[in-house]
Amino acid sequence: MSEIGADPMSKDFRRYGAIEGGGTKFVVLTGSDPDHIDRLEQIETTTPQKTLQRCIDFLVEEHRRSALAAVGIGMFGPVDLRKGSSTYGYVTTTPKLLWQFTDIVGPLQQALGIPIGWENDVNAAVLGEARYGAGRSCDPLVYLTVGTGVGGGVYVGGRVLHGLLHPEMGHVLMPSVPGDDFEGACPFHGRCLEGLVSGPAIEARCRRPASMVPMDDPAWGIVAEYLGAALMDISLILSPERIVLGGGVIADGWLLPKIREVLVRRLQSYLAHALLGERVDEYVVSSALGGRAGVIGALAVAREAAEAEG
Amino acid sequence: MSEIGADPMSKDFRRYGAIEGGGTKFVVLTGSDPDHIDRLEQIETTTPQKTLQRCIDFLVEEHRRSALAAVGIGMFGPVDLRKGSSTYGYVTTTPKLLWQFTDIVGPLQQALGIPIGWENDVNAAVLGEARYGAGRSCDPLVYLTVGTGVGGGVYVGGRVLHGLLHPEMGHVLMPSVPGDDFEGACPFHGRCLEGLVSGPAIEARCRRPASMVPMDDPAWGIVAEYLGAALMDISLILSPERIVLGGGVIADGWLLPKIREVLVRRLQSYLAHALLGERVDEYVVSSALGGRAGVIGALAVAREAAEAEG
Numbered sequence: 061m062s063e064i065g066a067d068p069m070s071k072d073f074r075r076y077g078a079i080e081g082g083g084t085k086f087v088v089l090t091g092s093d094p095d096h097i098d099r100l101e102q103i104e105t106t107t108p109q110k111t112l113q114r115c116i117d118f119l120v121e122e123h124r125r126s127a128l129a130a131v132g133i134g135m136f137g138p139v140d141l142r143k144g145s146s147t148y149g150y151v152t153t154t155p156k157l158l159w160q161f162t163d164i165v166g167p168l169q170q171a172l173g174i175p176i177g178w179e180n181d182v183n184a185a186v187l188g189e190a191r192y193g194a195g196r197s198c199d200p201l202v203y204l205t206v207g208t209g210v211g212g213g214v215y216v217g218g219r220v221l222h223g224l225l226h227p228e229m230g231h232v233l234m235p236s237v238p239g240d241d242f243e244g245a246c247p248f249h250g251r252c253l254e255g256l257v258s259g260p261a262i263e264a265r266c267r268r269p270a271s272m273v274p275m276d277d278p279a280w281g282i283v284a285e286y287l288g289a290a291l292m293d294i295s296l297i298l299s300p301e302r303i304v305l306g307g308g309v310i311a312d313g314w315l316l317p318k319i320r321e322v323l324v325r326r327l328q329s330y331l332a333h334a335l336l337g338e339r340v341d342e343y344v345v346s347s348a349l350g351g352r353a354g355v356i357g358a359l360a361v362a363r364e365a366a367e368a369e370g
Numbered sequence: 371m372s373e374i375g376a377d378p379m380s381k382d383f384r385r386y387g388a389i390e391g392g393g394t395k396f397v398v399l400t401g402s403d404p405d406h407i408d409r410l411e412q413i414e415t416t417t418p419q420k421t422l423q424r425c426i427d428f429l430v431e432e433h434r435r436s437a438l439a440a441v442g443i444g445m446f447g448p449v450d451l452r453k454g455s456s457t458y459g460y461v462t463t464t465p466k467l468l469w470q471f472t473d474i475v476g477p478l479q480q481a482l483g484i485p486i487g488w489e490n491d492v493n494a495a496v497l498g499e500a501r502y503g504a505g506r507s508c509d510p511l512v513y514l515t516v517g518t519g520v521g522g523g524v525y526v527g528g529r530v531l532h533g534l535l536h537p538e539m540g541h542v543l544m545p546s547v548p549g550d551d552f553e554g555a556c557p558f559h560g561r562c563l564e565g566l567v568s569g570p571a572i573e574a575r576c577r578r579p580a581s582m583v584p585m586d587d588p589a590w591g592i593v594a595e596y597l598g599a600a601l602m603d604i605s606l607i608l609s610p611e612r613i614v615l616g617g618g619v620i621a622d623g624w625l626l627p628k629i630r631e632v633l634v635r636r637l638q639s640y641l642a643h644a645l646l647g648e649r650v651d652e653y654v655v656s657s658a659l660g661g662r663a664g665v666i667g668a669l670a671v672a673r674e675a676a677e678a679e680g
Contacts, residue, residue, distance in 0.1 A: 300534060
């Protein structure tokens, strides 16, 4: 729908650093905006010490070459986003044991001495879509990723929503779908959204990896049924102007028409707006940043951090 | 929890008008804050012409006596809140046929010539709770009313959330509860939250008015089960700092401990915060404004409208 690119209103050509921290790889880059990337590197996720040090080395070298105004991080979670908390800037209770309670922001701050913006991966992604991607000029905006896990970020009032902790909308409860007796795969909630539509949930249901389940398998109709139900709940609670979908299960977007159909059918015209009716293809859209959503989001987080410092 | 009263930070002693527009009665008042109400009147809801004219007469007389800085309205819906829309300030597709597509803001604006703040009833209520009630210093804050209907308002980033339309969280979808085969009473969605826990839904389930169902009836356990599930979804999508419950079904709050118990049980400690665990009684609270939530909310809406004009 929208094209990727720099915010046309922006006259900001300062240089930023950005880190996308993922479970299998980190992506680190420097640049001003998605159209002006100076250097990008991928780093395998091993121990926190090794992985972080390589990010720091990259950014210190770049900062020496030409000053960075700030660094932004979009990190796999759970992370502590509460300013003033003793573990602010940490990855906290992650199942990746080596990374539990690891300080991420501290070492970067110490090495660089510039503002460090800090968000979890989906918060960074929603900011990236809002600034540079499929959600420009939409507020509120929701980004929902459906992959190994299911998670969502919210952009509202011109900023990323934190709240008490941060949204965890992958775990919303699901209505029953007639004929579906799959017990759900979430270790916490069984049949929550993530327990029904994540990659591992689809694999548990179909007894093969999600990527190997053919497009005409009835399982996809069920997955779309739950995703449409989740988008209904999100629409009713938050009234977003757009919902951007990303992640491996959404991939190239072939499931979107089915999801939109479920959303419109379930709403039963209760919300009187064309975007929830005939124009639903403008309401539920694919990520415009795709595989770059994480690191471009982190770049947007860097810019926010620089602006917050004035 | 919190006490009702004026914001202690406020030095604002300007006079405002406030209208709570309800299905059976309107409440109109003038005053500066909940502790300084000058005059209050209740008006039976009949035709829009008669009811509105009585509100206008009251406010014009008061405005002559001593100038009002603004008027705030909290109106039964659905209403059009979109500034710039041709029906902004109207009640729109209400089942109350006499009131369909009635301009509310226009006649008041014309008669008074001062700023008119305009919200639906739950949006006004959440603002009232945020400014004067049980939600002070909480942001995001959610207000959920459970009565003839179920509706909710959201306060986030220091203001009432509108979004594409406005939240309609009474209609979120519900998981099945083992042993409950009640088909739900919502004409749109059957087993959505409103279809399972509103006064009419409880009456349909129990074959007598909700107020006549004894406290030890198992139906209340089921109602609490669904309300706890809804609060879980709201918590996961919005991450509010507090949820305030009001409305006739909540009444004096005896159902709250059951609802809190369901919320904590269903979350399974997934959200690591004491407010979603041992301190849940500070997270899910009763309205501090009770029966006055609507009109005190409208007073808060008036103040916002005056401040928006500078």
